[in-house]
Structure formats: C-alpha cells, structure tokens
Amino acid sequence: MRGLRDAWLWLIKNTLNRGTVRLARAGRGPFALVRHVGRKTGRAYETPLLLARLGDDFVAELTYGPDVSWYRNVMAAGRCEVVVGGVTYAIDRIEVCPPEVGMRAFGHPAAFVLRLMRRRDFRLLRRAS
Template sequence: MRHGFLRVLGNTLNRWTTRLARAGRGPFSLVRHVGRKSGKTYETPIIVAPAEGGFIAELTYGENVDWYRNVVAAGGCELVVGGQPHPVVAVEPYPAEAGRRAFGVPARWVLKLLRRHEFRLLRTGD
C-alpha cells in the first residue's frame, strides 16, 4: 500500500513541486541524484532548512526512499535551493531536536506534532 501511495505521489504532486523548485519558487528544493542501479539522473523535490555546513533535510518517508539511498550510495549529489546549485559532498545524521529547530515556526511545530525525528545534514562543498 505504501509503495503504491509513493508512486501516485511521485506522478502527481512531485511533478508540480519539481517545477516550483526548478524555478526557485516556494519552499521546495531539488535533489539531483544518480540512480544506484540505472545510472539515470533524477530530480526529487524536498524541503530543507539552511544550517552551518549545508542544509538540513527531514526524512519524511524514512531512509528507504530512492533519493536518499542514491545520495548515500554515490556519496553526494547536487542540491538546488532557491534556484542555486550546491554540491552535496556528505550526508550526516543530525540530532532530532536541532533538526526541528533548523526549520522556522510553524514548520517546527508541525514536525514536533508529527513526531519527526529523522534528520540529515546535507553537507555542501561551497
């Protein structure tokens, strides 16, 4: 069931949010990553918060989503924030409380209410 939901999400909402992220509009950023098996380049919209050393990402669907697994396997990716590309050179675990604080209010409250606890620092090389 979850896999089917993610497929529907990817074919509907992600198309719209990807367009916004490419244009540098709205809260969405793009992760440009290379498939572990296919070698194809993909773009996945996510929401990040700026932090010292890079950007904080909340893993809404956990560590088993393709974009995250591809980035970890490759050791990096390109993150496009506000239309500007940033090379990601490492992905590091990030403490939950600090991760929630990185996001502004009301997003911080929503993350706490939803008990989100999986955050990663996408360390940039710029």
C-alpha cells in the first residue's frame, strides 16, 4: 500500500503541483504556498496548499497525513513561510489544531466537503511576532 501512496504523491508533485505553485505565487485562486527547507538536502522548496485564516494565523488540513515531506521539513526546521494572496508571512510555530476549530476556519462549503471526506488532521501555523 505504501508504494501506491508514494506513486500517487509523486504524480501530484510532478503534475498538479507545478500549475498550482504558479497560481499561488501570483496570488490567484485558493492556493497558498508553504516555503520550507529540506531537512536532508538543505534545498528550498515551495509546496502549494489550501490554507484557512484563523485570526492572524493559518490552518492547514493534512490531506495526506503528517508523513509528507513538506510537513516533516517544517517540523524539523521549526519554521517556514507561507504566501497567501501574494503576501509572505513568517511562521515560527506549528501546533495540532482540534478538528472542530479547523473545520470552522475553513468555513462552508469547504468544511462540508472535509466532513464528508472524514478529514480530522489539522495544524495551526502561527505567525511570527
């Protein structure tokens, strides 16, 4: 099963992500970028995500779980940047976010879809002060 999941993530990374990175950089569409540094390579990466605002902070739903590279890189570094609407924000803390709070942050209709898909793995990305 792991091989199938890895193949799926490779496909997404090398097809869909390329287009969504361009949209997110331009501040268009619903996508945000997470800029992070590889924990093994030291290389800079940009990963497109859907983020929701929660006050001054952001909520991410971990669609593929906490074992994805971007999340592991951010946790190892303890920080990252997010680009939302063309504006860059420094993030210096990441915390587990209760599912109810995450759902509320995404609002309707996204929360409805997340509930249908039984998504419950959210993270709160705290802006650096």
